[in-house]
Amino acid sequence: MTALTRTQIEEQLTRHQFYHIIDLPFGLQTPGRPHFKYMWDLVIESLDKIDFTGKRVLDIGCRDGLFSFYAEEKGASEVIGVDNLISTGAVEIVIPARKSKVKMVEMNVNDLRQDTFGKFDVIIFAGVLYHLRYPFWVMKKLQECLSPGGTMIVESGILTSMSQYPMMFCPAGEVKGPYDPTSCTFFNVIGMKCTLQSMGFIDVELDSLIRHSGDGHERLKTDDASLDKSFDRKIGRAVFSATKAETAVNEQWVDNYWDGIQNVEVLRERARRERARRSETKAHQGKEAVVKNLTM
Numbered sequence: 001m002t003a004l005t006r007t008q009i010e011e012q013l014t015r016h017q018f019y020h021i022i023d024l025p026f027g028l029q030t031p032g033r034p035h036f037k038y039m040w041d042l043v044i045e046s047l048d049k050i051d052f053t054g055k056r057v058l059d060i061g062c063r064d065g066l067f068s069f070y071a072e073e074k075g076a077s078e079v080i081g082v083d084n085l086i087s088t089g090a091v092e093i094v095i096p097a098r099k100s101k102v103k104m105v106e107m108n109v110n111d112l113r114q115d116t117f118g119k120f121d122v123i124i125f126a127g128v129l130y131h132l133r134y135p136f137w138v139m140k141k142l143q144e145c146l147s148p149g150g151t152m153i154v155e156s157g158i159l160t161s162m163s164q165y166p167m168m169f170c171p172a173g174e175v176k177g178p179y180d181p182t183s184c185t186f187f188n189v190i191g192m193k194c195t196l197q198s199m200g201f202i203d204v205e206l207d208s209l210i211r212h213s214g215d216g217h218e219r220l221k222t223d224d225a226s227l228d229k230s231f232d233r234k235i236g237r238a239v240f241s242a243t244k245a246e247t248a249v250n251e252q253w254v255d256n257y258w259d260g261i262q263n264v265e266v267l268r269e270r271a272r273r274e275r276a277r278r279s280e281t282k283a284h285q286g287k288e289a290v291v292k293n294l295t296m
Contacts, residue, residue: 166195
């Protein structure tokens with residue numbers, strides 16, 4: 001790969017639009033959108049907890065590749081970035097200028113399958129989920145593409161309120177959302193955790209949480225006791241980390257119901273256990289009265 005000169009890089013940078021700010025040789029950077037840096041920093045905080053050495057990494061919604069190149073710098077053996085609109089600036093300037101081996105593929109995440117690229121040790125899923133019309137389908141596909149014990153980092157627009165119940169705010173049609181019309185899926189914190197857990201993830205953590213405030217944002221506490229339980233609609237951003245379980249996390253009949261056909265023998269055994277449980281339960285649980293002999 002022929003190294004680009006400073007003059008060549010500077011000339012190329014003027015020909016492309018960039019979203020991310022990425023370091024290049026000669027002290028140059030891509031002219032991205034600095035007002036989004038606070039969101040990228042939240043993701044980087046979570047990525048800093050991962051040992052990327054020798055790992056295969058999938059970056060969904062990679063845009064110009066900020067997180068892809070970060071994983072490569074940290075020792076990832078292979079990094080594949082996927083986006084539904086490939087960044088020509090990343091392909092034509094950033095990759096050759098950095099002498100990077102990151103691969104970028106233009107495809108819709110709904111078309112991703114396990115056999116497309118194989119299994120990964122780390123999946124970075126940032127800035128995409130809240131744009132999805134079919135969020136559960138995509139998360140299932142990502143779970144299938146992740147090796148057992150692998151890590152997924154999810155950054156998304158989030159409903160920061162109504163935290164006592166698992167919920168999802170789905171603005172569309174006559175109900176307008178806080179962002180552009182493609183932004184139609186805002187889980188709340190508990191809803192996101194429960195969804196990841198039901199799809200085979202363990203150690204689900206809320207790493208960071210912010211709420212939009214005027215022209216800026218405020219960082220919120222992430223412990224369960226501090227979560228906002230008000231019923232006002234409040235939107236922010238959050239980063240979650242989760243590990244794919246080595247074994248199934250749901251009962252077999254639940255997975256069969258969701259993902260395939262129901263096993264009659266499993267259902268019969270479940271019904272037998274339920275009948276046995278009921279037969280062991282006394283109809284009357286109250287304290288029995290004690291009749292005493294009264295001496296006249």
